[in-house]
Amino acid sequence: MFRPKLFTLISTKNPSLNKNQITKDIVSGIIVAIIALPLSIALGIASGVEPEKGLITAVIAGFLISFLGGSRVQIGGPTGAFVIIVYGVIAQFGIEGLTIATIMAGVFMILFGLMQFGSIIRYIPYPITTGFTSGIAVVLFSTQVKDFLGLEIVNVPSEFFEKWHSYISNIHTLSLPTVSVGLLSLLIIVLWPKINKTIPGSLIALVISTGIVAAFNLPVLTIGDHFGEISSKITLIDLTAIEISIPIIRNLIPPALTIAFLASIESLLSAVVADGMIGKKHRSNTELIAQGIANIGSAVFGGIPATGAIARTAANVKNGGRTPIAGIVHALFLLLIMQIFMPLAKLIPMTSLGAILLVVAYNMSEWRSFKGLLRSTKSDVTVLLLTFILTVVFDLIIAIQIGMLAAMFLFIRRMADSTQVANTALMYKNILDDEHDENMETDSTSHDYLGSKILVYDINGPLFFGAANTFLDILNELKTHTEFLILKMNNVPNMDATALDALKRIHKRCVKEKTALYYCGVNEQPLKILRVSGYIDDVGEYNFFDDVKDAVKSAALKVSNL
Structure with a gap:
């Protein structure tokens, strides 16, 4: 049942695990690490934690997902889908609550794998996954407006409509230097692939924007201004210092299940996409168990929830990665970068990170799929819009629960009519x-x-x-x-x-x-x-x-x- 791909490749002396392929995997792992660096920092900050938490997640969870996973090429780490959930858990239960919820989610995912739910999760209706993914993208986009425009707002409301009302009310505080740097970063991210597809545009944007802000001493908010000194240490957290009680666990079950559910769907979707690219087949239940272990590992080292990242996994495949070695190298190289260059991260402008996440939100939106589904059956359109609106207006937990109920009710009605x-x-x-x-x-x-x-x-x-x-x-x-x-x-x-x-x-x-x-x-x-x-x-x-x-x-x- 639990058969990691790496162990199988080693034990069977698979011919694909040769010197030439290992070299390609190492190169691909380094390239993916460079791609993951700015994303991990940006996603950590957007989730409401310190920048290093995002990198810790990419290092610890990324290593465990590749080392124990059921996919040859899966790359794990923090993703945009978790930003809203993590931010909400921290707002309600604090960082300690997030740690407990992430560990609980890891346990749930291990149970999913042991109960062989890997194939069952694939039956989640497509309109629901498209609806909440597009909804998350809209919410993620809305969280970056303040930093991208440099608005002077002390406390940004958490509710979607109140947040936008606050933006509009404070639009007069817009900072032209901040907007200029943000737009420059955005243009670089969008246009850079036409020049070079190997080095990520997000990294080039961070380097150029950071250099401009530092060289001209522009009044632009940076990571250091917001967080102060950034640690490069990875240490185990003291779990005995965290208050754990039955009421706390009971209250954290819904968000923990949501994290587990979302991580399971996203990781398996990523693995399926990768299968199509390399012509191989992943082991879904092994992948779920590995993802569960990775989330527990991330949490005990102070990280945030993780899952398989479709964009980074696709980049791994396109750059020649074909074995879990690429994912392991990606994690280890990120650890090396973190130890050497982390102090310089405080110079990165917040607006540049906002630009990166605006692009992430756009890529997550799946607007073409969303538009296509609007021409589907009335029941599919109903489920799609209901899930999307509830995700934006309320939260992902409510959206998934009501979306699933609506999908089941409409399916039953269709079957009854048939x-x-x-x-x-x-x-x-x-x-x-x-x-x-x-x-x-x-x-x-x-x-x-x-x-x-x-x-x-x-x-x-x-x-x-x-x-x-x-x-x-x-x-x-x-x-x-x-x-x-x-x-x-x-x-x-x-x-x-x-x-x-x-x-x-x-x-x-x-x-x-x-x-x-x-x-x-x-x-x-x-x-x-x-x-x-x-x-x-x-x-x-x-x-x-x-x-x-x-x-x-x-x-x-x-x-x-x-």
Whole structure:
């Protein structure tokens, strides 16, 4: 069940793990580390923690995800999807609450993997993932406006609309030097790939903007102005100093589950994307366990939640990474950079980090997918917009809960609508007209019994609680002169306990009205339920037919002999 890809490659002496490939992995790991450096710092600050926390997460979680993971090329670390969640947890429970929630999320993810939920998580509706991802992107974008524009706001409101009201009210405090540096950073990030696709534009933007601000002593807020000295140490936190109680754990279960849920989805999506790029297949349950261990590891070293990062994973593949060695090198190289250059990070302008996150938000928005889904079915559009709006206006926890409920309700309604029950008795008159069975002593008047004394219902679609009421409409058409009720179930793939109860009620009514009840073409799953429940014994196995023609002929013969 838990089989890390790296261990498999080493133990089986896989030919792909050769000197040439290892060299490519090392080069790719270094390039990805350079890409991850500015992102990790920016995401840490946006999450409401010190800059080094983002790097600690990339180092610790990134190493563990590659070392223990089920994907060859997954790159782990902090991502934009967690910014809003982390910020909200810190605002409500403090940094200690975030540590506990992240550890709990790690435990949940390990349990997900042990219970083999890796494949189940893939069934999360696409409109929900698109809705909350786009919603997170909008919220992330809104959190960067103050730093990007240099607005003088002491306390920015956490609520979305109040936040924008505050921005608009304080737009007169906009700083032209800050906006200029921010726009320059943004242009570099957007245009640099046309010059060089290996070195990330975000890193070039940080270097140039930091140099300009320092050289000209511009009045632009920097990381040092905001956080003071930045530590380059990675040490275990003292868990014994954190207050842990049952009420605290109970209150942290919802955010912990949200972190676990989101990390699981994002990491598996990233692994699936990577599979398509390298033509290999990841081990989803191993990946979930590794992600859980990585989040626990990140938390105990003072980091924030982590998951597989799609953009960094794709960059790893494009630069030649094909084994977990690339991810390990990425983490170790980040650690080296952190030890050598971390003191210089205090010179980075906050507006440049804001520019980086504005681009991250844009890439997260999936606006093309969002736009495409708006042309989908009404139920998909409803789930999409509901999840998106709730994510923006309230929070991700509420959005996912209500989005899933709405998706399930609408799915049940669609499935119920797909189950059709039709009176098709008159369709079978030709069976009697063409029948020349010498054992059937019947006259032409017996044909007229179809639709009156003999009712035939053709049931199409699954029989479950959502379709029970439609199915029970049969009872309304049973009359005292109805002598035979034939239920054709060839097109019923499955049924549940509610459907079984409905059948029992129909049988009870038939007994009361002295109406014989026939079943035709019952499939394997419904037949098993009917047999195990004892229903077949109550109705009589002789009343079950393989073909509706046999049931109609049997009923017609008996009617004509009455």
